[in-house]
Amino acid sequence: MLKLLFVGVLFQVIRCQTLYESVFINDSFLYDGKEKELNDLLDGCENKLREESIKTKEGIRREKELKSKLEASDIAVMVFQGNYFQELEVVKICKMYPSLILYHPIYCQLYYNCSIPADSGLKDDDCKPRLYLEECPYPKLFSKETLKCENYTNVICGHRIEIKWLCKYEKVRVFCDYQLGYHRGLYCYGYFPNCDGYPDGLYLNEHRGDDRYYKKCLDGRTIEYGTCPNSHTWNTITFLHKGKCLSPYELPVNEHKYGQLPSCKGTHDGSYQYPQEEHRCDAYFTCQNGNAKGNKCPGTQLFDVNTGSCQEGKNIDCYI
Structure with a gap:
């Protein structure tokens, strides 16, 4: 071009000279x-x-x-081909192109940002800066298409490794306390539950000894963790059992150490009062095909063993 x-300029010069x-x-x-x-x-x-x-x-x-x-x-x-991920090479690239943003060739949550100060990137296991290296906040991943951190559902990692546990994200995995002058290391591993490999749902938090503590898994990621809430219906604490937080009166006695729900083995289908020693006059359990289910009477009603239903009034055959 x-x-x-x-050639065009030369032609114009010759033409003008002739004139x-x-x-x-x-x-x-x-x-x-x-x-x-x-x-x-x-x-x-x-x-x-x-x-x-x-x-x-x-x-x-x-x-x-x-x-x-x-x-x-x-x-x-x-x-893209994985030829440049040594930090010395990245420094050379960023000096040539100070506004360049490139995805990390190995890990899907990492990327290089040439516009940040070289020593402000992530830190290695010795708390030394990994030059120009940044990381998306959990559980986001870095998109090659938009060159931004996006929701993991909108990112195709391809050959890059997709990290699903927060404790394997670099910002959490390595923690440097400069005021105290030491490296605290992998502190996240001791408290943040892991959902990598788990189907969606609620599970026991492996870091807590009590089965009141749960973790909520979605797409192999821990999106929530905490304590089972109190039951307003039963006015009791709840425990995690088969993916649900349940009151002791909903937990089978033969499946949970705090269970109060009687077994229906050998019992005819119908409604029954909880055992006297459990003091649940305002509740009952039903048996159907050998399966038990706990039920709470509404409001101030109590369970009438004569009618097999919840009733208001004085003629209630219930032991308190």
Whole structure:
């Protein structure tokens, strides 16, 4: 393209030179009333030369810009292929392209940001800076398409490793306390539950000894963890059992150490009062095909063993 522009400029120069020479070769040209026409031609020629010069400069600028983009693309391709992930090489790249953002070739939550100060990146196990390296907040991942941290559901990691546990994210895995002057290490492992490999649902928190503590898993990630809430229906604490937080009166006696729900083995289908020693006159359990289910009477009603239902009134055969 540049060669064509240079040829155009040369043609305009030759044409203009010919016009100037014609003035001296044939003086009658001026005396025949053609002076104005000649001046117009000369002015037009000069304008053309200026336009061609501007086009030439713009062409050179575009060529440099395209060359820069191609070099950046080559770098990106090398990163895609995993050839550049040593930090010394990243430093060289970032000095050449201080606004460049590149995804990490191995881990899906990591990326390189050349616009940040070199020593403000993540830290290694010795608390030394990993230059220009940044990390998405859990559980987000870095998108190659948008070059931003996105919800993990919107990111295709491809060959990159997809980390699902918070404790394996670099910002949490390595913790440096500069005021105290030491590296605290993998402190996250001792308290944050892991859902990697778990189906969706509620599970016991492996870091707590009490089965009141749960973790909530979604897509192999821990999206919530805490303590089972108190039951407003039963006015009791609850425990995790088969993916649900249940009152002791909903927990089978033969399946949970705090269970108060009697077994229906060998019992006919129907409604029954809880054992007297459990003091639940406002509740009952039903048996159906050998399966027990705890039920709470509404409001101030109590269970009437004669009718097998919840009733208001004084004629309630219930032991308190």
